[in-house]
Amino acid sequence: DAGVIQSPRHEVTEMGQEVTLRCKPISGHDYLFWYRQTMMRGLELLIYFNNNVPIDDSGMPEDRFSAKMPNASFSTLKIQPSEPRDSAVYFCASSFSGALSPLHFGNGTRLTVT
């Protein structure tokens, strides 16, 4: 089992550019979560999916953020346009049957917006 795979590991972009973060969950997991980690705010849930359907996106900070899960093996988090305050580590996590089951986290994407 390869675990949750995120790409890229690091992303440096200029303010105003579009950024796309990618995630491949563990096969067979039916929940997928996107988290953002910053020093100031800690770990925040942005959005989660169940069976590829977005269930709760109340944590998405602004309309600049969007997430999709076109199939069970792939999800994207897009920021357009990006701003310096979006700089953070973004984690994808998957689980079998929800947050009461262990969340399996990817290694994260460190985003720097200059």
Added chain:
Amino acid sequence: AQSVTQLDSQVPVFEEAPVELRCNYSSSVSVYLFWYVQYPNQGLQLLLKYLSGSTLVKGINGFEAEFNKSQTSFHLRKPSVHISDTAEYFCAVGPGGSEKLVFGKGTKLTVNP
């Protein structure tokens, strides 16, 4: 709304010493409680969880935690730490019926030789 407070941002200890990482939560409903560990440049992984039953929960790597409902605490303990336990530890609360875990800010445990 639920919240989690991890009382210590950093805890330095010597190898083979005992350690306790403190976590308090607030919630108006029944909760589930978790401890996750994050090693450098990695994602989080589950150490242990409390869903119901015995208030003393044992996890991986010799860690355990005790749920105290009256004090709304879920402190993490290990009787003897190793250098390899150096990591950041996160306490999380999940209100019953919700998939939305709320994480604390984390405690950085540094084990020195």
